[in-house]
Amino acid sequence: MSLLPSSVDVAVIGAGAAGLGAAHALKTSGLSFIVLEARDRVGGRAHTIQAAPDVIFDVGCGWLHSADRNSFVKIAAELNFEINKELPPWRDRAVGNAFPQGERADFLRSLDEFFQRLDEAAKTGREAQASTCLEPGNRWNPMIDAVSTYINGAELDRVSILDFDAYEDTNLNWRVRRGYGALMAAYGATLPLALNCVVRLIDHSGKRLRIETSEGTLVADKVIITVPTNLIADEAIRFQPALPDKVDAAANLPLGLADKVVLALDKPEALPKEGNLRGATMRTEMGTYHLRPFGQPCVEGFFGGRFAKQLEDEGDGAIAAASIDEIVSFLGNDFRRKLKPLKESRWASDPFARGSYSHALPGHSGKRAVLAAPIDGRLFFAGEATSPNFFTTAHGARDSGERAANEVLGTTRAE
Structure with missing residues (x-):
């Protein structure tokens, strides 16, 4: 586990499947980053x-749902999980x-x-x-x-x-003999993590982002937010200035x-x-x-x-x-x-989940794309609720994290 640095290029909020997917995609980028996790473990809703x-x-x-298209199948093989x-x-x-x-x-x-x-x-x-x-x-x-x-x-x-x-x-459903949560823990083992670190505020009013946490304040150029929708809807994490469209999207993807x-x-x-x-x-x-x-x-x-x-x-x-x-x-x-x-x-x-997985309320199927959209080239969003077709799943979450990290890298190259 890493101590909380004062400044990074990219902060990833949440060490569930989406946060871990984002962090792995950043590993070879040359950017400094850290994953901030409120729990005392990685994996989020996988445990x-x-x-x-x-x-x-x-x-x-x-369950490894849609196993023939599930990115965790390859990861399991690489980490020697049966x-x-x-x-x-x-x-x-x-x-x-x-x-x-x-x-x-x-x-x-x-x-x-x-x-x-x-x-x-x-x-x-x-x-x-x-x-x-x-x-x-x-x-x-x-x-x-x-x-x-x-x-x-x-x-x-x-x-x-x-x-x-x-x-x-795809109706192909496999399992991990040692446990999906155990696989997730192994997947996150090599990443820079700050555990027991509860994020409370993301201030994007200045040139750099100021992230207030239970362990102190961190400054970053970009942030990838991967927390469950209920935390955004309940404003357990606040944004300054406020992001009413994101809060509304999250509320309609409970x-x-x-x-x-x-x-x-x-x-x-x-x-x-x-x-x-x-x-x-x-x-x-x-x-x-x-x-x-x-x-x-x-x-x-x-x-x-x-x-x-x-x-x-x-x-x-x-x-x-x-x-x-x-x-x-x-x-x-x-x-x-x-x-x-x-x-x-x-x-x-569970205070850091407040539910299991997302569904769109009637009339709000388009809110997944709203929640996933970046803001100002600095705030990026991931998590199973942002996946257009594999929502509710760990691999949908992981792939969304990788997508958000690639969006970060795309804006970084353009600067």
């Missing part, structure tokens, strides 16, 4: 922990009798038809709530809404059709909520490895469960949207309690004594 001696848990992002290419535990990998095959097939057909309607609606170019693409009266609508809470962190009434449709997914829990599983052979468990619950307030990831003796639960926020608001342990109750309702009361809470995420309560 791997040892939840138990035999359980590795990605508290944040865990990639697991087994099929993900969703779609047709359901287990147990909670969701019988016939009903599951009907649900998946309805889900696919919803996405087809969404695609057709997006082709018109008209903005609307994604919920308008639900088939009126379809019995599976509440569960389709639950799927949105996993994908977007929000229910369909909060999501723009055009934004939802703009996301590109972070939804997707929380995870990991439960230790006694006698793991009682459940199959790498399966998916959920029931035909006919409600949006539901979890989905990954059984024995990597064969580990645990179950991962996933909750999204308003239900996840409700559980967070109920306090520590509420997510685990809800997951155990639901799993027991599927598998029988004998499983209550086989499951033990290990760790749960609380991203809405």
Whole structure:
């Protein structure tokens, strides 16, 4: 970790995937730079922990989505991180009798038809709530809404059709055996960092930028801001002069909520490895469960949207309690004594995230480009919310950081 210098050419704010991507792109530029990070670690919303001696848990992002186009796949190979290419535990990998095959097939057909309607609606170019693409009266609508809470962190009434449709997914999803967060930590290990450094103000009124932090004041020629949208919208970081267009863009690209829990599983052979468990619950307030990831003796639960926020608001342990109750309702009361809470995420309560990943509110799909646009050749913006097609993902964030760094270098060469 570096001490805070008094002056640099470029300050990068945030050591999540976007900040790390920006910093790596600056490494050979000849410019002096430092990454300012409020946490005591790098990775942002990517964080791997040892939840138990035999359980590795990605508290944040865990999947290399669109793996054939995901820049972290190459980075993982360069850093000697093993990639697991087994099929993900969703779609047709359901287990147990909670969701019988016939009903599951009907649900998946309805889900696919919803996405087809969404695609057709997006082709018109008209903005609307994604919920308008639900088939009126379809019995599976509440569960389709639950799927949105996993994908977007929000229910369909909060999501723009055009934004939802703009996301590109090649349907190839891999994992990092040692953890996505662990990969991110290794990716940031060689960079100049100032940890536990909370940025409060970026004053761009003078010839050089003045950045006020919890560790002192730093002067820079240019700054790359990579923090989550909720921090900009809430003005946790202020700009002087104010940047109302950026605050408005961030407010209309809020972070939804997707929380995870990991439960230790006694006698793991009682459940199959790498399966998916959920029931035909006919409600949006539901979890989905990954059984024995990597064969580990645990179950991962996933909750999204308003239900996840409700559980967070109920306090520590509420997510685990809800997951155990639901799993027991599927598998029988004998499983209550086989499951033990290990760790749960609380991203809405995290002061440096305030949510999980961004979605555009209906009518505001164009705000990603507004948020991404540089200001005055000195202020540059990155983060998953600025990615036009890979928002919500770590690789979308990383690539946006590289894009912002290249914008910095382009203005530097022009000066």
